[in-house]
Amino acid sequence: MPREAPYLAVADALRARVLAGEWAVGKRLPSRAKLAEEYGVGRNVVQRAVDGLIIAGLLEGRAGSGTYVRTPRERLRMVRSRHLGRRGGPPCLTGMKERGRAGAWDAHSQVRVPAPGAIAERLAIGPGDLCVNTHYEFLADGQPVQLSESWEPMALTDGTPIMLPEMGPLAGKGVVERMRSIGVVVETVVELPRPARATRAQANLLGIGVGDLVLRIERIIYDTDGQPVETADIVIPDVRREVAYEFGIDRS
Known part of the structure; x- marks a missing residue:
């Protein structure tokens, strides 16, 4: 079986942690560097995983501040x-x-x-x-x-x-x-x-x-x-x- 791409694995892990309430709505996630160290991957892998969750509407990026859990909105x-x-x-x-x-x-x-x-x-x-x-x-x-x-x-x-x-x-x-x-x-x-x-x-x-x-x-x-x-x-x-x-x- 082909192995899952690293950024997808990181995205799945972050999604699970957000949905489990580890970071509440409006809370800031750890820095890219810290997440990269935690998961044993490069920062670009974390960046790609986070970008995917931002597109999905789970997270939001704030310029100069970091990444936060987004308030759920009905589409x-x-x-x-x-x-x-x-x-x-x-x-x-x-x-x-x-x-x-x-x-x-x-x-x-x-x-x-x-x-x-x-x-x-x-x-x-x-x-x-x-x-x-x-x-x-x-x-x-x-x-x-x-x-x-x-x-x-x-x-x-x-x-x-x-x-x-x-x-x-x-x-x-x-x-x-x-x-x-x-x-x-x-x-x-x-x-x-x-x-x-x-x-x-x-x-x-x-x-x-x-x-x-x-x-x-x-x-x-x-x-x-x-x-x-x-x-x-x-x-x-x-x-x-x-x-x-x-x-x-x-x-x-």
């Missing part, structure tokens, strides 16, 4: 549904079995923003083509739970009542309903989730630590002709949210 569920926009509310927050649903959001839009290269590629437009760029901050029970940065080609919405997503007659109704109002029918949504680390700006907005684990979802919404009508980068703090994907079954 609320966010459902990513194939039924985008059919249940009302903002497009990123619909779905059944969702707990701690975001009840408010702040949004700020800028018009005539040149599309960066990566965004232009997603939207199948030229680099520098003008877009509407909207930043969202979503709140649940007054706590920030999600960020989103959305891009829509101005060639599609310029001069229409829906150019600004959070202004006009369909403010806050979501991409599907807004686009339908100008004769554009949304057919497909593609989402690519990736783990990432919070940047300083994201950490400040979400109230988490710089480098904390987040889920970054790259979304592209297509019309019936396969033309992208919107793309967004959605950032969800791992410590506060678990993400579930819901798919209906085609019975035809």
